[in-house]
Amino acid sequence: MASSKTPVQQAVEASNEKYAASFHQGHLALPPAKKYLVVTCMDARIDPAAAFGIALGDAHVIRNAGGNARDALRSIVISEQLLGTNEILIIKHTGCGMITFRNQDALKVVQQNLGSLAKQEAEILFNADFQAFPDIENGVKDDVTFLRDSKLIPQSVTISGWIYDVHAGRVRKVV
Amino acid sequence: MASSKTPVQQAVEASNEKYAASFHQGHLALPPAKKYLVVTCMDARIDPAAAFGIALGDAHVIRNAGGNARDALRSIVISEQLLGTNEILIIKHTGCGMITFRNQDALKVVQQNLGSLAKQEAEILFNADFQAFPDIENGVKDDVTFLRDSKLIPQSVTISGWIYDVHAGRVRKVV
Numbered sequence: 001m002a003s004s005k006t007p008v009q010q011a012v013e014a015s016n017e018k019y020a021a022s023f024h025q026g027h028l029a030l031p032p033a034k035k036y037l038v039v040t041c042m043d044a045r046i047d048p049a050a051a052f053g054i055a056l057g058d059a060h061v062i063r064n065a066g067g068n069a070r071d072a073l074r075s076i077v078i079s080e081q082l083l084g085t086n087e088i089l090i091i092k093h094t095g096c097g098m099i100t101f102r103n104q105d106a107l108k109v110v111q112q113n114l115g116s117l118a119k120q121e122a123e124i125l126f127n128a129d130f131q132a133f134p135d136i137e138n139g140v141k142d143d144v145t146f147l148r149d150s151k152l153i154p155q156s157v158t159i160s161g162w163i164y165d166v167h168a169g170r171v172r173k174v175v
Numbered sequence: 176m177a178s179s180k181t182p183v184q185q186a187v188e189a190s191n192e193k194y195a196a197s198f199h200q201g202h203l204a205l206p207p208a209k210k211y212l213v214v215t216c217m218d219a220r221i222d223p224a225a226a227f228g229i230a231l232g233d234a235h236v237i238r239n240a241g242g243n244a245r246d247a248l249r250s251i252v253i254s255e256q257l258l259g260t261n262e263i264l265i266i267k268h269t270g271c272g273m274i275t276f277r278n279q280d281a282l283k284v285v286q287q288n289l290g291s292l293a294k295q296e297a298e299i300l301f302n303a304d305f306q307a308f309p310d311i312e313n314g315v316k317d318d319v320t321f322l323r324d325s326k327l328i329p330q331s332v333t334i335s336g337w338i339y340d341v342h343a344g345r346v347r348k349v350v
Contacts, residue, residue, distance in 0.1 A: 008211045008262050008264070009264070012228060012346065016345060023344025026343060030219075030272055042212070042254065044203070044208070044233055044236075045203045045232055051194050053186060062238055062239055063236050064237055064238075064239065064249070074239070074240060074305060077281075078281065082272065082284065087181060097257065110327065118326040121327050125245065130249060130252070152285065152297060167201035169195040173184065173188075
């Protein structure tokens, strides 16, 4: 048996109990039915399924700090080479935390709070690159260009870039 | 103006139009209100907000192929060091694509479909490591251990591991 549960864990279990009780989509196949994938930010204010109309089973959803394409590349290659997706939407958003700090700021926080061994680990495991970026619109364009230039993504894959406004709940295509 | 749109892009815009029309949560703050983060798979059959009861604004959601903790580490560090989260739930799932192939299979597909330059790019950008794993339960335990051992995550952060059953819609705590 799992040991004692935190309030968050108890809440997840209670919510899931209700979800499972009326769940009727256990027949869905592994490959995304609509053959597309969305890369977006981990930001708590984004609910991709609701905001972008992604029905269960339709698309892969990759999320990380910033909706970063480089970070997502491993997952993207698996999605398009092994699971048949042929369209990628990069969706960054207004008010992203990633434009509020620079790499060296984050590294300084890590060093101060967690010490030199933690800083070393960041260097070894992700090159101490937190992938902060200064501007949302250029960030979207850069990531789209990165993916379009990548040899790991065939020309047949359609790639677009979007910005989601977390205050208005509205998304718009940028590129 | 953005150029012509694919059917997927048109569907995203149409769905979002409705979402934005009744959106009333533009006041939410950047840091996750409930101070937790979920790492789960990009799998199309998972809707984390619905299945795990994550209300808008409450938690960071990180998703990648396999719900992989190593891949998520950069984002996790940003979440806990810069945005105040103090609890991590790793949620992998039954029927995951990541247990259906081995690293060398994926690399062979890349080489065959996309050529040697693509294979090289995979080696440079993510060490040609697709992070396939053979067993879900051990995969969850390994990732929880990896995070608990990481110097980048202070002991004060609670870390648990879960498995979501995509056929039953039910999640259970493993560790």
